[in-house]
C-alpha cells in the first residue's frame with residue numbers, strides 16, 4: 001500500500017459516513033478523556049468545537065464519577081461533591097449546592113449538606129457538619145419550594161422570585177443573582193435539591209444550561225438513590241431486628257414490667273443507632289388512696305397543679321433507666337429520680353408524657369423552650385446534641401413511660417425513619433406491658449380463686465343449727481321453719497336472749513371478755529346493734545343479722561391473739577367510744593352502724609402473722625395486695641360476706657347508703673394498718689387542737705360534721721384506738737399479744753429459716769418488756785392522750801395504758817438489773833484475769849477473751 005493522499009482520505013470518509021462518525025467519536029473521546037485524566041481540573045481545550053462536546057464531557061464525567069464511586073463507596077457526599085464541581089464547570093456556574101430533604105415530627109424540611117461548591121473548592125470546606133446545618137421549612141426559600149413542587153426551576157433574577165429567601169446570603173455575605181435548581185427524586189420522594197448559582201459571563205442560565213443541568217444530575221441522582229436505598233435497607237433491617245428481638249423477649253418474660261422493658265431495650269440497643277437512651281417509667285396510680293387525699297382535702301397540702309397525663313394521672317417518673325452506649329457500655333438505674341436529674345430537667349419527658357407527642361429535636365441544648373443541660377451530664381464529658389423523645393403507650397392508650405434517645409451515632413439529626421423505628425419499639429414495649437398486665441390480672445384471679453376456695457373450704461357461713469343456737473324460734477315460737485315466723489316476733493325472742501349490757505360491762509372501756517364464752521360474745525355483738533338502734537331503723541332482718549354475726553365469729557381463726565375475741569373487743573371498743581366516749585355526735589346512725597360492723601370484721605381470717613411475714617413467704621395474699629396486705633384481705637373478706645344476700649345486713653339500704661357503708665368499711669379496716677397510723681397522727685392532733693379552741697359543743701360538732709374528711713380522720717383514729725385497746729386492758733391480755741408474736745417468730749425460724757426480729761423471738765423474751773414500753777411510748781400514748789384531750793370521757797383508756805406501762809417498765813427494769821449484775825460479774829472477772837495475767841506476766845490472752853464472751857451469753 002502506497003502513500004495515501006489527502007484527497008483519497010477525504011473521499012473515503014465521505015463515502016463511508018458511518019465509519020467517519022464512529023472514528024471521530026472515538027478519537028475525540030480519547031482526547032477529551034486524556035485531558036481529563038491528565039488534569040484534575042478536566043480542562044477541555046477551547047479549540048475543540050465539536051458540537052456535541054458536552055456529551056463527551058458528560059460521559060467522561062460519568063466515567064470519572066463511576067471510578068470515584070468505587071473508590072469512595074461509603075461517602076455519597078464525596079462523590080456528589082465531585083459531580084457538583086464538574087457541574088459548576090460545565091454550566092459556567094459560580095458555585096453549586098446540595099440540600100437534603102427529610103422529615104421530623106411529621107414536617108418535611110430541607111437542610112444544607114454541600115454548600116458553595118466551586119471548581120476548585122475542597123470537599124471538607126463544603127460539607128456542612130450536622131450541628132452547623134441550615135434548615136428551611138418547605139415554605140421558605142427556593143430549595144424548599146423546589147422540594148415542595150418537585151419541579152426544576154430556572155430563576156433568571158432572584159429578586160423577582162417570590163420564593164427566594166435572602167437568609168443564607170445575609171448569613172454569608174454572598175449575593176445570589178440567578179440560579180438553577182432541581183429536585184433529586186426517588187419515586188415520589190424528594191431526596192435532595194441541587195442548585196447552581198450565578199452564571200459566569202452571562203446574566204442568567206440558558207435553556208441549554210437547563211438541559212445540561214438535568215442530564216448531569218441524572219448521575220447525581222443515581223448516587224443519592226443508591227445511598228438512600230442503602231440507608232433504607234439498614235433502617236429496615238434495624239426495624240426487623242428490633243421487632244424480632246422485642247417479640248422474642250416479650251414472650252420470654254411475662255412477669256415483671258421493668259425486667260421485661262429492660263430485656264428488650266438491652267437486646268436491641270445496637271440497632272437503635274444512638275449514643276445513649278433513657279426510659280422514664282410513669283406512676284400508673286390513677287386515684288390516690290383515701291388517706292393520701294386527706295391532707296389535700298384538709299388544706300394542709302396544696303393540691304397537685306402540675307402537668308398530668310391525658311388520662312389524668314400526675315406525672316411522676318418513679319424510675320429512670322439510663323443506657324449508655326458510647327464509650328464503655330453501662331446501664332444506670334435511678335429509682336425515684338429528682339426533678340433536676342439531667343434526663344428530666346429539660347422538661348421534655350414531662351411534656352411528652354403530658355401530650356403524647358413524638359418530639360424530635362436537633363441541637364437540643366440551644367432550645368429555648370426546653371432547658372437541656374448544656375455542659376457534660378457526667379464525668380465522661382458526654383454532651384447532649386440531638387434528642388428524640390416519644391411516649392410508651394399501652395393498648396388502653398395510657399402513657400406508661402417515656403423513651404428518650406440521644407445523639408444519633410453518625411452525628412446527624414434523627415429523621416423520620418428513626419422516629420418510625422423507635423415508635424415501633426415503644427409500641428412494642430407498650431404492648432408488652434398489656435401482656436404483663438393481663439398476666440398480673442390472671443395471677444390475681446388465680447390468687448383470688450385460691451382465697452375464695454380457702455374461704456369455702458373453711459365453710460364459715462353459719463348453718464341453720466348454729467343460727468338456732470342463738471335465735472331460738474323453734475323452742476320459743478314453736479315453728480319449724482324460720483320463714484314462717486314474723487319478723488317482730490323474731491326480734492322479741494332474740495332480744496330476750498341477748499345479755500344485759502350492764503351485766504357484761506358492754507358500755508365500759510374496761511370491758512373484759514375473759515369471763516364470757518365465744519358463743520356468748522356473738523350475742524353481745526348482736527346486743528350492740530340493738531343498743532345503737534340500727535336493727536329496726538335500717539330494716540335488718542334478725543335472721544340475717546344473726547347469721548352474719550355468727551359467720552363473722554367463724555371467720556376468725558383459732559389463733560392466739562387475732563381471733564374472734566380480738567375482733568369482738570375492737571367492735572365493743574368502737575361501740576363504747578361512740579356511746580360512752582360520746583363520739584357518736586359526729587356521726588349519723590348509718591355511719592355508726594357501718595363503723596361498728598366494720599370493727600367486728602376488721603381482722604377476719606387473720607393468720608396470726610403480720611404483713612412482713614406475708615411478703616417474706618410470698619403468700620397468695622401478698623400477690624393480691626401490694627400494700628396493707630392483710631388489711632385489704634380483711635376488707636375483701638368482709639365485702640364478700642355482704643355479697644351473699646343471706647348475710648347482707650345492709651340489704652334494705654338504698655344504693656347510695658350501701659355505697660357509703662362500703663366506703664366506711666374501706667376507711668376503717670384499712671386504717672388498722674399501723675403503717676398508716678403515722679400518716680394521720682398530725683392531722684388528728686390538729687383537729688383536736690381546733691376543737692379545743694371552740695366555745696361551744698355545737699360549734700365543735702359543726703366543725704367536724706361539715707367536713708367529711710375530718711369525720712374520716714377521726715374515724716380512722718378511732719379504729720387505731722380500738723385495735724390497740726388490749727394494751728389499755730387488764731394485764732393478762734397484754735401478755736397474750738406477746739405469745740402470738742412469738743408464734744410468728746417460730747414460723748419464720750422453722751418455715752422461712754430466717755432470724756425473727758427480737759420482738760417476735762421467744763428466745764429473746766426477756767427483751768419484750770423493754771420493747772413493749774417502747775411501743776407504748778412511741779405509738780400508743782399519743783392515741784389515748786389525744787382522745788382523752790378530745791373527749792374527757794375517754795380518759796379511762798389512757799389510765800389503763802399508763803398502768804400497763806408501769807407493769808412493763810418494772811419488768812424491763814428487773815431485766816436490766818439482771819443484765820447489769822451479769823455485766824458487773826463479767827467485768828469483775830475480767831479485771832481479776834487481767835490482774836492475774838499481770839502477775840503471771842503471761843503473753844497469751846486471746847483465748848481468755850473468747851471465753852468471757854461465751855460467759856456473757
Ligand SMILES: [Zn+2]
Pocket residue numbers: 566570602603672723
Ligand atoms: Zn386488729
